[in-house]
Amino acid sequence: MRCALVLALLTPVAASAGSFQIECPATLMVKSTAAAPSGWQIVESPEPHVLDHVGLYRGNPSDLQSSVPETTDERQGRSKDVWTFDATEKMWAACFYTGTSLFTAMPVPQGVTRCEALYGSPRKGEKSGLIAARCE
Secondary structure (H helix, E strand, O other): OOOOOOOOOOEEEEEEOOEEEEEOOOEEOOOOOOOOOOOOOOOOOOOOEEEEEEEEEEOOHHHOOEEOOOEEEEEOOEEEEEEEOOOOOOEEEEEEEOOOOOEEEEEOOOOOOEEEEEEEOOOOOOOOEEEEEEEO
16 A cells, blocks of 8 residues: 655646646655754755655545555566546545655546556666556
8 A cells, every 4th residue: 555745746748638647756855843852863864755656636635535546466577556536536646755754746637537657667677666657
């Protein structure tokens, strides 16, 4: 199961009539605050949080109604999550990042009924991760 919260932008890029690619930002810079326990010091890493996976929400993500993929197909070191929904539902796409509860999100265009996310290594020897996400 995949889950998390909201910060920057997803950019949908028109691919053809009725479909679009979900172009997640590759990294997310997060500025944190915390109160250090007695005797401890808070140190913030300058490293950005790296894109991990894509998810969908039924309605605004601030309502925390995440949608679980209906199917997850795993073959030859790759996996594909698929969500289907009614064209009248107000869905949001979200991009999740490693090491933070913050995520980026935006509404899915009205009329879309299916989204999928493909995971795996695009080239041999690369770390497994999100390869592409699209909706139609």
